[in-house]
Amino acid sequence: MPQPVRISLDAMGGDSGPPVVIGGAALALERHPEMRFILVGNETVIRPLLAGREKLAAASEIRHTDVTIAMDAKPSQAVRSGRRTSSMWMAIQAVRDGEADAAVSAGNTGALMAMAKICLKTMTHIxxxxxxxxxxxxxxxxxxxxxxxxxxxxxxxxxxxxxxxxxxxxxxxxxxxxxxxxxxxxxxxxxxxxxxxxxxxxxxxxxxxxxxxxxxxxxxxxxxxxxxxxxxxxxxxxxxxxxxxxxxxxxxxxxxxxxxxxxxxxxxxxxxxxxxxxxxxxxxxxxxNGGVFLGLEGIVVKSHGGTDAVGFASAIDMAHDMAQHQLMRTIRDMLDDDPGSGPA
Amino acid sequence: MPQPVRISLDAMGGDSGPPVVIGGAALALERHPEMRFILVGNETVIRPLLAGREKLAAASEIRHTDVTIAMDAKPSQAVRSGRRTSSMWMAIQAVRDGEADAAVSAGNTGALMAMAKICLKTMTHIxxxxxxxxxxxxxxxxxxxxxxxxxxxxxxxxxxxxxxxxxxxxxxxxxxxxxxxxxxxxxxxxxxxxxxxxxxxxxxxxxxxxxxxxxxxxxxxxxxxxxxxxxxxxxxxxxxxxxxxxxxxxxxxxxxxxxxxxxxxxxxxxxxxxxxxxxxxxxxxxxxNGGVFLGLEGIVVKSHGGTDAVGFASAIDMAHDMAQHQLMRTIRDMLDDDPGSGPA
The missing domain is CATH 3.40.718.10 (Isopropylmalate Dehydrogenase)
Incomplete structure (x- = not known):
């Protein structure tokens, strides 16, 4: 039996933040009951949203932080102020550390890409x-x-x-x-x-x-x-x-x-x-909904910032599928097969 | 009273050529009965299409040529083989020589632009x-x-x-x-x-x-x-x-x-x-339908190559409006007013 897919969520990202992220996670969990979540963000906001969602609460671990990346933050600024400490960074870091198979965020695209590049690094040859x-x-x-x-x-x-x-x-x-x-x-x-x-x-x-x-x-x-x-x-x-x-x-x-x-x-x-x-x-x-970041040493999916729980659930589904079917390995295999791609 | 607008048509341009061009001219003439046309192309093909279209025949002058630019010709090739002699070039030349106020062609975009640049030249400052x-x-x-x-x-x-x-x-x-x-x-x-x-x-x-x-x-x-x-x-x-x-x-x-x-x-x-x-x-x-070439010393409108008579008539309408409202002068006036535009 395959391992359950583990997804880390930037619970504070997006125009509406935690309600959409938690609502989306609950919807996605119905479709993939074996999924596990790491919810990164302000615990005092996240915890009440899990009330009445027993299944999601049981499938989730909350990882607290007070630091949130603003939707209009410049990428360089976001990296300076949110490296290691922000919900966005910590969601990506969970992938780097092998605790999650993919990260999903509805936050600022530029900041997410900048952090993902620094935290996960680009793949060899890419x-x-x-x-x-x-x-x-x-x-x-x-x-x-x-x-x-x-x-x-x-x-x-x-x-x-x-x-x-x-x-x-x-x-x-x-x-x-x-x-x-x-x-x-x-x-x-x-x-x-x-x-x-x-x-x-x-x-x-x-x-x-x-x-x-x-x-x-x-x-x-x-x-x-x-x-x-x-x-x-x-x-x-x-x-x-x-x-x-x-x-x-x-x-x-x-x-x-x-x-x-x-x-x-x-x-x-x-x-x-x-x-x-x-x-x-x-x-x-x-x-x-869901833009997949390709070429990094880990899976990150960007949700539209203005989406609702249904849309966020689609982004989680996308992350789930990419992780379950081993996107990274498929890309690596194709790169290795490519006669034109030399050493890094 | 304003002068009637005179349009030169590349009768051979487009996927269907003369039937669409002549049909379009007839439709446009109904909307602007004062318009005059120069129909450039193979007279033996054009002449029969004017039969039964007395008004159009009366408003038109046929300018014969055997040379047609292929829809897939490379611009450089088209200029080499069709300069001065092709229906496309002669339609543009009528604008340059002051015989027409605007030219319309459904021919090859690249060839039309290349010929228009050579024949009409770009405007000062552009x-x-x-x-x-x-x-x-x-x-x-x-x-x-x-x-x-x-x-x-x-x-x-x-x-x-x-x-x-x-x-x-x-x-x-x-x-x-x-x-x-x-x-x-x-x-x-x-x-x-x-x-x-x-x-x-x-x-x-x-x-x-x-x-x-x-x-x-x-x-x-x-x-x-x-x-x-x-x-x-x-x-x-x-x-x-x-x-x-x-x-x-x-x-x-x-x-x-x-x-x-x-x-x-x-x-x-x-x-x-x-x-x-x-x-x-x-x-x-x-x-x-109708892409207007801007920045040349004359008005040229490009019709979609695959359009029908209704679409070609729209392109003629566009050329008519540009000519009647003196597009060239309006652009020149704005360029003269622009404090940033220096001498050529």
């Missing part, structure tokens, strides 16, 4: 970590990275991301050899950035085992699900992600407005309510 | 042209540039784009002082590219007349209509545009699937059909 997001597509789901770990990426970094993204896709989608595309622009004049073309040449030539390189994809290929993994530099990836979120919301608003304009439309809406509910659930950003 | 798109938002419409003219932009180029985009917004939206935002990423760690921050400092400090600088915006602000003009570098802009198009299409497919799942949903769909039709029209990409 220069820079990336953040991977699950992206709903018309064919199912894809993985997109980097959606915001760093700006700029050279060809080697893009190739690293292709490997790490494929490792994650193998776990999340249970596909032995996921397809990978490099995000590029299609107009002839532009032909793409040189680093992207260089990465494409490397991926074409090196035949990395465990991934099928598809070639370039464009922005509209992401939602179409053309490939299992879309690789791009963090600035463009972050803009693509937020633009897609904004567009989905915008179409939803158009739809709501259209459905309330006439009485026949309203009646139609009532009749088709089940379908609309299904659509709403399909578009619910909480379902795919 | 280093690089940009392509601006109209973006539907929940508040109405915004302008986004650059969506694909060039990769990379230094701070001065971003500032030029802010000015040119504001000039276009003044015309399209009839707003005396449009708001302008710089597209950036929101995570603290990243804080954005240095060139974007530098452009922001310049825009904050220089108080350019005729535009209200808003600051940074993120991907989800575009569809929200937070600002009238969104400025970004061409790689990210192109990816944002295509990602949004893909997402809108994706949500539409989800909706269609949801509405056909049960008989009550189907009935609801029938009752609300008017609302769905309105929504479809709202999301119709043909309505906002």
């Amino acid at each position: 220069e820079r970590p990336a953040i991977a997001a699950i992206w709903p597509t018309t064919r199912g789901e894809s993985i997109v990275l980097d959606v915001g770990a760093s700006i700029g990426a050279d060809a080697a970094h893009l190739v690293d991301m292709a490997i790490m993204g494929a490792a994650m896709a193998r776990i999340v989608f249970d596909i032995p050899v996921p397809t990978v595309g490099l995000l590029n622009v299609g107009t002839e004049e532009m032909k793409g950035v040189e680093t992207v073309r260089e990465a494409s040449r490397i991926l074409h030539e090196s035949n990395i085992p465990g991934l099928a390189y598809h070639g370039f994809v464009e922005g509209d290929d992401i939602g179409r699900g053309t490939v299992d993994v879309v690789v791009t530099e963090g600035f463009a990836g972050n803009i693509a992600l937020k633009t897609a979120e904004g567009t989905a919301k915008q179409v939803g608003e158009y739809l709501r407005a259209a459905m309330s304009r006439t009485w026949t439309a309203k009646l139609g809406y009532l009749l088709a309510k089940g379908a609309f509910d299904a659509l709403r659930e399909k578009l619910d950003p909480r379902k795919v | 280093e690089r042209p940009a392509i601006a798109a109209i973006w539907p938002t929940t508040r109405g419409e915004s302008i986004v540039l650059d969506v694909g003219a060039s990769i990379g932009a230094d701070a001065a180029h971003l500032v030029d784009m802010a000015i040119m985009g504001a000039a276009m917004a003044r015309i399209v939206f009839d707003i005396p002082v449009p708001t302008v935002g710089l597209l950036n990423v929101g995570t603290e760690e990243m804080k954005g590219v240095e060139t974007v921050r530098e452009a922001s400092r310049i825009l904050h400090e220089s108080n350019i007349p005729g535009l209200a600088y808003h600051g940074f915006v993120e991907g989800d602000d575009i569809g929200r209509g937070t600002v009238d003009v969104v400025v970004t570098e061409g790689f990210a802009g192109n990816i944002a545009l295509k990602t949004a198009e893909g997402t809108a299409k994706q949500v539409g497919e989800y909706l269609r699937a949801a509405m056909s799942r049960t008989w009550t949903a189907k009935l609801g769909y029938l009752l609300a059909k008017g609302a769905f039709d309105a929504l479809r029209e709202k999301l119709d990409p043909r309505k906002v």
Whole structure:
């Protein structure tokens, strides 16, 4: 029987802090009753939230600290003031110390990444970590990275991301050899950035085992699900992600407005309510909440700061799956198989 | 009384060529009966398409050429083989020679931009042209540039784009002082590219007349209509545009699937059909077809290559409005007012 997955939670992170984190943990525990939690944060706030949640209380250990990282803290500032002492750091440290298999935080992304890099270090052969997001597509789901770990990426970094993204896709989608595309622009004049073309040449030539390189994809290929993994530099990836979120919301608003304009439309809406509910659930950003930090010597999942307990539970699920299916080992195995990756 | 607007059309451009171009011209002429056209392309193909379209025939002059630029031609190749002789070049040249007020082509974007740069030249003070798109938002419409003219932009180029985009917004939206935002990423760690921050400092400090600088915006602000003009570098802009198009299409497919799942949903769909039709029209990409080339000594509008006559007519409308409201002069006036723009 496998060991139960142990997750450390930054209980103070996010716009709403402990109520969302504890509520999310309770929901996630229902789905994975064998899970164990380390709840890091202010015990006087956390303890009362466990009242009436016997199962969660029994599965959890509270680790007290008074220090919380502000949502708008600059990463450097957060590291200075919160190193070793903050709930965010201590949640990550539990992973480093082998007490937890993964950490989840809804806190400040920049601070979380800065602390994770310092505390966990990057993997051998990996220069820079990336953040991977699950992206709903018309064919199912894809993985997109980097959606915001760093700006700029050279060809080697893009190739690293292709490997790490494929490792994650193998776990999340249970596909032995996921397809990978490099995000590029299609107009002839532009032909793409040189680093992207260089990465494409490397991926074409090196035949990395465990991934099928598809070639370039464009922005509209992401939602179409053309490939299992879309690789791009963090600035463009972050803009693509937020633009897609904004567009989905915008179409939803158009739809709501259209459905309330006439009485026949309203009646139609009532009749088709089940379908609309299904659509709403399909578009619910909480379902795919959780950016996975890839390239570190440990698993850290970032939840949206403004999410609720349902959304936070999705981020915990993601951490659970990554830990249970041994994301780190899968990435390491793929890196070892990559003929192009030299010694660190 | 103002002079009638004269438009030169690359009749051979686009996936479908003359039928779409001539059909689009006929539709646009219904809306602007005073317009005049120069139809550049193969006369033996164009002439029969004017049969039965007396008004269009009377408003048009055919300029024959056998040379057509292939949709997949490389820009350099297109310029070599089609300079002076191709339908694309001759349509642009009519603008340069003062015979037309604007040119429209559904041909290869890269080739069109390369030829426009050579034939028309960039405006004084402007280093690089940009392509601006109209973006539907929940508040109405915004302008986004650059969506694909060039990769990379230094701070001065971003500032030029802010000015040119504001000039276009003044015309399209009839707003005396449009708001302008710089597209950036929101995570603290990243804080954005240095060139974007530098452009922001310049825009904050220089108080350019005729535009209200808003600051940074993120991907989800575009569809929200937070600002009238969104400025970004061409790689990210192109990816944002295509990602949004893909997402809108994706949500539409989800909706269609949801509405056909049960008989009550189907009935609801029938009752609300008017609302769905309105929504479809709202999301119709043909309505906002037309990328405007900004920064050249002449107006060129690029239509989607795969559009139909309705979409091509929208691109002609765009060219018409830009010409009628003197886009060039508005940009020149704003550049002259900008205390920061030195001599060329």
